Amino acid sequence: MHEHGLCRKLTADDAMQMHALEKLCFSLPWSLEQCRLSFMKPAFAAFGLFSAQHVLFAYLSLYHVADEMEILNLAVVPEKRRQGHGRFLLTTALQVGQKIGLQKVWLEVREHNSAARALYASCGFRVEGRRKKYYTDTGEDGLVLVWTTSS
Numbered sequence: 658m659h660e661h662g663l664c665r666k667l668t669a670d671d672a673m674q675m676h677a678l679e680k681l682c683f684s685l686p687w688s689l690e691q692c693r694l695s696f697m698k699p700a701f702a703a704f705g706l707f708s709a710q711h712v713l714f715a716y717l718s719l720y721h722v723a724d725e726m727e728i729l730n731l732a733v734v735p736e737k738r739r740q741g742h743g744r745f746l747l748t749t750a751l752q753v754g755q756k757i758g759l760q761k762v763w764l765e766v767r768e769h770n771s772a773a774r775a776l777y778a779s780c781g782f783r784v785e786g787r788r789k790k791y792y793t794d795t796g797e798d799g800l801v802l803v804w805t806t807s808s
């Protein structure tokens with residue numbers, strides 16, 4: 658246990674807690690079924706931070722294919738935000754990616770998600786593309802952000 662709680666890889670047994678976290682953090686959360694099914698995909702991995710009471714309070718999920726990684730979701734429960742947990746999970750994923758020789762990490766973020774965009778920018782991501790009105794609930798554009806080993 659350290660300042661970011663217990664960090665470990667998530668498994669299908671964590672799907673319920675992952676879904677609960679999704680509901681607290683996203684307007685279009687992954688359903689329990691989506692959470693469960695994601696663990697069956699070979700390219701999928703997720704890492705979470707747990708409190709001393711074994712409650713999941715932050716997680717990052719990704720796809721890893723060949724020398725590329727896509728970050729799917731990054732979420733921290735509202736009461737634990739601005740304590741560096743999001744940055745910890747993201748930089749850990751980038752460091753591991755670098756160690757295993759990944760060339761490129763990409764993700765998609767809502768145009769108006771200023772908190773997430775500030776975090777990604779401070780970690781070296783840059784905007785590479787825009788998906789017009791990608792998000793069905795708000796009609797927001799999705800921005801495609803990219804991080805490369807030379808970032």
Ligand SMILES: CC(C)(COP(=O)(O)OP(=O)(O)OC[C@H]1O[C@@H](n2cnc3c(N)ncnc32)[C@H](O)[C@@H]1OP(=O)(O)O)[C@@H](O)C(=O)NCCC(=O)NCCS
Nearest residue numbers: 682731732733738739740741742743744766772773775776
């Ligand atoms: C985005 C999110 C994961 C950030 O997690 P967090 O643990 O609060 O982030 P951190 O404390 O590590 O902050 C890291 C940096 O991000 C930026 N940041 C985080 N929250 C911010 C906010 N509300 N406003 C502006 N910048 C913010 C800052 O640059 C911050 O660095 P600083 O604290 O040194 O200024 C969290 O706000 C969240 O879960 N949001 C809802 C889900 C979501 O939108 N996920 C991203 C989907 S792509």
